[in-house]
Every structure is written in structure tokens, then in C-alpha cells.
Amino acid sequence: MRAIYASDPAQSRGRLYPEDESHFRSCFQRDRDRIIHASAFRRLKHKTQVFIEHEGDYFRTRLTHSIEVAQVARTIAGALNLNDELTEAVALAHDLGHPPFGHTGEDALAALMKPYGGFDHNAQAIRIVTALERHYAEWDGLNLTWETLEGIAKHNGPVTGVIPFALADYNRKHDLELHTHASAEAQVAALSDDIAYNNHDLHDGLRAELFSTDELAELPILKDCFAGVDSLYPGLNYYRRRHEALRRFFGILVEDVIEVSRANIAALNPQSVTDIRLAGRMMVQFSPAVWSDLKQIREFLFHRMYRAPEVVEMRQKVTRIVEELFPLFMERPEVLPKQWRKDIDDVGDDKIALARLVADYISGMTDRFAIVEHARLMGHDPEPGLRASGPGHIRYADRVEEARLEDE
Template sequence: MRASYASDPALTRGRLFPEEESHFRSPFQRDRDRIIHASAFRRLKHKTQVFVEHEGDYYRTRLTHSIEVGQVARTIAGTLGLNQELTEAVALAHDLGHPPFGHTGEDALEELMAPYGGFDHNAQAIRIVTKLERHYAEWDGLNLTWETLEGIAKHNGPVEGEIPWALAEYNARHDLELHTHASAEAQVAALSDDVAYNNHDLHDGLRAELFSTDELAEMPILDTCFAEVDRKYPGLNYYRRRHEALRRFFGVLVEDVISVSQANLKELKPQRVEDIREAGRMMVQFSPGVWKDLKVVREFLFHRMYRAPDVVETRRIVTQMVRDLFPLFMAQPELLPKQWRKDVEEIAGDQTALARIVSDYIAGMTDRFAIQEHARLLDGPGLDVLRGSGPGRVRQG
């Protein structure tokens, strides 16, 4: 049964461009489906999560990560009596704005775009779903509901201080009330992201042999998980043992979020979704104890996985690729594909507008395509140099 503070599709604030709604899908279901069918969503298949895309078929990509986040989010949302379709839509869209090479690529674009308003992947996700997806006859973007756009924009909390230009540009047309918290559904999507990547980065780090099972078994939360497995399955095969322990780690995080969020909601006693937005704090949270323990796990991953010596070298290589491509397209926009050159023709030499077009183009590249274009246009080293640099771990956490 849906709670009174859940987002009700029948009461949606609607879409920027009015359209006839479906007879058999709710507005939030349609949002989710449009996100899944978007070009940007498909490209997540070949975008870095932790490992550069070429390095192995078993490592997570942005696409598999987003699917895992969506699964966690639906579970938590259903237990809290929230709208699962809206929660899943926000979860699946939350990484659409990431450029190639994960946070390394984002750092490079942020530096290059500093004179032109900067770069922010959350704001870029809004730009993608409101402008850059150009498939429909009557509008640019996906024409998502206000609630889904709100969730994408501020699932991590109110947008305070200087608003990224890409978000400010859309917000001027369609007020997303950036000063408030988002719905509980969007907050669930945000915490589900933390649950998913803290769990699967441990999986991938073990597979890459960046650290050992014994090291994990000594860490907070994980020590209890391994001890429970050893009691229940003495002498269990090495690979099954660590999988069972990480399953339990995953369960601890999900159960903690549910328990704490239920307590927060019971204390607030919200009667409508606006009560969640106006609460002045996040309703969906980890407990202080689990959050403290997770910081230890994240610090371990930061040093042992995201900042391992060969990681730093891979970061250097792919950062240089982005730094090379950006000024090349700025100087020679005729090298852009035909559909992008049409946008350049409309800006009459405006350098800021040109930089934003170039940034949009580079941000939309997959890891593989960015490497190939660098090799084609600049006689770069291509995949060979990355294969020679060891596992290319470029995520920052």
C-alpha cells in the first residue's frame, strides 16, 4: 500500500510540454521507459564505472551500475510505501551526465570548462533529458515529468550556492524548486547509489586482485559478515565465501537504510509529499554507526583501488586525451559530426556557446569512442597504451 507521503502519479505537476497521457502506463512509468530507450542510457554500457571499458567483460560499467541502483531503489521504495516507478526512473537516470572515464573525465572537463561556466555531471544529466536527446517531433529532450526532473536535479539534497549553468538554464524555464529537498523517492535513489557502488566496488577490486579477502574480513561490518559465513559454512570454497560475505554486507546496508528511514518518517509524520520536501533534512539515511563504518570502507577503497599506482598512470593518460580533444574541436569545429555542426552554425562565433557544444559532444562519448577519436584525430596511442598500463581504475569514489 502506498504511503500518504509517496509521489502520486495522478497528482503529477506535469510535463513542460503538455501531452496526452498513456491509457495503460502511469506518467512515472513512461518516464522510466523513456530513460531506458534514450541513446545516453545505452551509451552507459561503454562508460567507466571503475575500470576502463576495454579491460574485462565482468567489471561493472555505468550501465550495470545503474541497473543495480535501480534494483536496490525499488526494494527500498516498496518497503517504505513509496512510488517504485518514480524511484526507479531517478535511479536509472542518475548517471546519464557522466562523461567518458568516470570522475577522471569529469575533472578534466570541469577544468577545461572553467572559463565557460564549468561542468557538473548532475546538471549535464538534466541537459541530456531536456535538450540533447533529440528524437521526438514536438520537443527536444524526453519531456519527463516535473517529479522525475526534480529527482535527477537534487536527489543528493537542495542545490545550494552557485547553480551549475546547465541546471540554471533549464530551471529558468521550469522551476524545479532547487532550494528544497527532493521527494522521498529521489532520496531513496541517492542512497541506493551508495549501497550499490560500495558493494560492487569491493567485488571488482577483489576480482582485479587489488586487495585480498583477508584484508576485507578485518574491516568494519565486513568482519561480522565473514564471521557469520564461517560459522554457518566452515571450510567454504574461497570464492563462495567472499560472495556470501559480500551478500551479507549488501543486506546490512539495505536493512540499515530502511530501518533509519522508517524511524525518520515516523518522527516527522508526513501526510503529503510536500512535507518531505519541506522537512529541512534528508529522510532517507544511513544510521550514524553504519555511516561511520562505511567511511572506513570508502577510505580503504580510495587508497587501495582508486589511487593505486597504475590507476594514477591511467588517469594521467585519459585526462590528457580529454585535454587534447577539447581544444581541437574548439579550434576546428568542422571536425564535429554533421548534426553537431548545425548547432555551431547557429551560435555566430560565440565562444562560450561553442565550448558548451564541444563539452556536450565529449561528455556524450563512451570510453572506447573517446580513445578511438583521439587516435584518429591526433594520432594518439589508442587502446594499446592503456592495455600496457595495467587495470585502468579511474573512479574517485
């Protein structure tokens, strides 16, 4: 039975464009399903989490990350008696706005867009689900419920200060109450994101051989996890040992969030979802002790993984791609695909509107499409390290053709 403070689909604030509700799916379930079927969601399979998508078949992509976040979020939502359908919808949509090449691509695009209102992947996710997905006959976007849009916009907390233009533009016609916290369901999605990437970045860093299992076994929380595995399974195979330890690490994070969030909610004693929004602080949290340990783990990952020489070298290459594509499209918007031509005509001589259009186009690119389009437009093959090769990869010429078809 859902809690009194859970989001109730029967009490939803509705959609921007009214439509008949389904007889067998709740409005939040329909939101989740529309997100899964969106083109932007499919493109996440070829967008970087940390490693460029062609660097290895086992590394996480934005798609596999989003699925893992949704799995964690469903578990926590169930334990807290929240609406798991809304939780899952926000979890699956939280990274839709990421450009190619992960945070590296976002940093590059944000710098280029600074004179034109900036760029933020959460705000871009709102733009995608409210405007850029164009499949329905009666409206642009997915026409999601207010609650799902609110969760995408502010799952990390209230949006204050300078609001990114993509979010401000939509908020003017459909007020998402950016000054308040989001529902508990959206807060669960945010913490599930932290849990998922803390866990899988350790997995991927080990697979990339950027650090060793012995080094992980000296980190907070993980030290006890490895000790527990060694006590139960002495002499366990190397790969099974690290998987068992990381599985325990994963469980500790989930259990900590559930325990702390239950205590926070009990202390607040909310009588509605509105009480959660107006609480003035996040209800879904890690304990101070676990959060302190996680900061040490993140510091380790920052230096040993995110800023590893191999990763930094790749960051420089892909940053150059974004930095060269943006001015090219600004100077020659006619080279954009034909389905973008009407939008180009609509912006006319408005440089700000054109820059936002270019940002929409670049941010929607997959890693491989950005690589092959950059090479095509610049008249050369991709740089060494960016060209896919080896078993399981298709020829470069085929990638060019596939990428063109993918975006048409």
C-alpha cells in the same frame, strides 16, 4: 498500498510540454521507459565505473551500476511504501550525465569548462533529458515529468550556491525548486547509489586483485559478515566465501536504510510529499554507526583502489585524452560530426556557447569512442593500455568504424 507521503502520478506537476497521458501506463512509468530507450542510457554500457570498459568483461560499467542502483531502489521504495516507478526512473537516470572515463573524465572536463560555467554530471543529466536527446517530433529531450526532473537534479539534496549552467539554464523555464529537498523516492535513489557502489567496488577491487579477501575481512561491518559465513560454512570455497560475505554486507546496508528511514518518517509524520521536501533534512539515511563504518570502508577503497598505481596510471592517460580533445574542438569545430554542424552555426562567435557545445559532445562519448577519436584526430594508435586486445575484443580498425556509426 502507497503511503500518503509517496509521490502520486495522478497529482504530478506535469511535463514542460503537455501531452495526452497513457491509458495503461502512469506518467512515472512512461518516464522510466523513455529513459531506458534513450541513446544516452545505451551508451552507459561503454562508460567507466572505475575501470576502463575494455579492461575486463566482468567489471561494472555505468550501465550495470545503474541497473544495480535501480534494483536496490525498488526494494527500499517498496519497504517504505513509496512510488517504485518514480524511484526507478530517477535511479536509472542518475548517471546519464557522466562523461567518458568516470569521475576522472568529469574532473578533467570540469577544469576545462571552469571559464565557461563549469561542468557537473548531475546538471548534464538534466541537459541530456531536456535537450540533447533529439528523437521526438514535438520537442527536444524526453519531456519527463517535473517529479523525475526534480529527482535527477537534486536527489543528493538542495542545489545551492553556484548552480551549474546546464541546470540553471533549464530551471529558468521550468522551476525545479532547487532550494528544497527532493521527494522521498529521489532520496531513495541517492542512498541506493551509495549502497550499490560500496558493494560492487569491493567486488571489482577483489577481481582486479588490488586487495585481498583477508584485508576486507578486517574492515568494519565486513569483519562480522565474514565471521558469520565462516561459522555457517567452514572451509567454504574462496569465491563462494567472499560472495556470501559481500551479500550479507549488501543486506545490512539495505536493512539499515529501511529501518532508519522509517524512523525518520515516523518522527516527521508527513501528510504529503511536500512535507518531505520541506523537512529541512534528508529523510532517507544510514544510521550514524553504519555511516561511520562506511567512511572507513571508503577510505580503504580510496587508497587501495581509486588511487592504486595501476588506476592512477590509467587516470593520467585518459585525462590527457580529454585535455587534448577539448582545445582541438574549440579551435577546429568543423571536425565535429555533421549532425552537430547546425549547432555550430547557431553559436557563431560565442566562445561560451561553443565550449558548452564541445562539452556536450565530449561528455556524450563512450570510453572507446573517446579513445579511438582521439587517436584518429591525433594521427596515431591509442597508447599502450588503452588499446583493446585479447579474447572477446574486436580489431582496432573495427572499433573506429563502430564508434563512428554509434555516434551518427
